[in-house]
Amino acid sequence: MAENRAILYAFWLSSCSWRVRAALHLKGIPYEERSIDIVKTNQQQTEQFRAINPAQKVPALVIDNVTLVESMAIVQYLEDTRPEPALTPKTPVLRARMRELVEVVVSGIQPLQNNGLQSQFPTTEQYTKFTRYWTDRGLQTLEDLLQKSAGEYCVGDQITLADLCLVPQVYNAVGRHALDISKYPTVSRLYEKLLNEKVFKETHPKVIKSKM
Numbered sequence: 001m002a003e004n005r006a007i008l009y010a011f012w013l014s015s016c017s018w019r020v021r022a023a024l025h026l027k028g029i030p031y032e033e034r035s036i037d038i039v040k041t042n043q044q045q046t047e048q049f050r051a052i053n054p055a056q057k058v059p060a061l062v063i064d065n066v067t068l069v070e071s072m073a074i075v076q077y078l079e080d081t082r083p084e085p086a087l088t089p090k091t092p093v094l095r096a097r098m099r100e101l102v103e104v105v106v107s108g109i110q111p112l113q114n115n116g117l118q119s120q121f122p123t124t125e126q127y128t129k130f131t132r133y134w135t136d137r138g139l140q141t142l143e144d145l146l147q148k149s150a151g152e153y154c155v156g157d158q159i160t161l162a163d164l165c166l167v168p169q170v171y172n173a174v175g176r177h178a179l180d181i182s183k184y185p186t187v188s189r190l191y192e193k194l195l196n197e198k199v200f201k202e203t204h205p206k207v208i209k210s211k212m
């Protein structure tokens with residue numbers, strides 16, 4: 001029987017999409033990526049896409065005959081249904097460490113720099129000042145937490161959901177917000193190392209863009 005490939009609705013530059021793309025890659029799940037342009041044509045705002053994700057944001061994943069939204073709900077579903085390789089540490093303390101880092105990115109940085117916020121600011125300068133402030137503050141928090149939790153990866157020596165959140169957010173911080181991450185040595189070390197790993201090389205926004 002032919003296998004149904006998962007469908008990932010995503011945008012090449014979207015950090016939340018990259019989290020899911022990386023999880024699919026690590027777990028070896030075949031999928032097709034369909035681009036939703038959230039920058040030039042605002043395809044996320046169409047009624048057609050609203051039927052897929054009521055929040056009118058990417059990503060959304062169609063898998064196992066269900067449509068899932070919210071990147072962390074999606075990756076948790078993948079963890080629950082395809083547990084190998086595990087992207088969550090085994091012990092409660094390390095799980096908590098991972099979730100601390102995930103929350104800093106998912107709740108404390110990403111929503112406060114999302115491009116969807118721009119229309120709510122009177123000027124681009126005000127939007128930029130706001131997004132850079134919260135991104136930089138989040139990076140400082142990550143640095144402090146990572147100094148306690150990191151080994152080869154964000155939490156010890158196992159790649160986890162924290163790494164899947166860190167890389168796309170730091171990529172945005174450097175590329176979109178032109179922030180200097182050299183003042184965050186642990187963030188910088190992990191980011192450079194992770195960018196050289198197969199999973200992040202093959203799911204990198206530039207690679208996705210080149211295939212569009």
Ligand SMILES: N[C@@H](CCC(=O)N[C@@H](CS)C(=O)NCC(=O)O)C(=O)O
Pocket residue numbers: 014015016017038044056057058059069070071072111114115116117
């Ligand atoms: N909490 C959501 C956030 C989704 C989100 O903000 N996606 C951004 C791209 S990373 C988006 O679609 N922005 C377009 C908009 O807000 O109009 C998740 O983790 O999936």
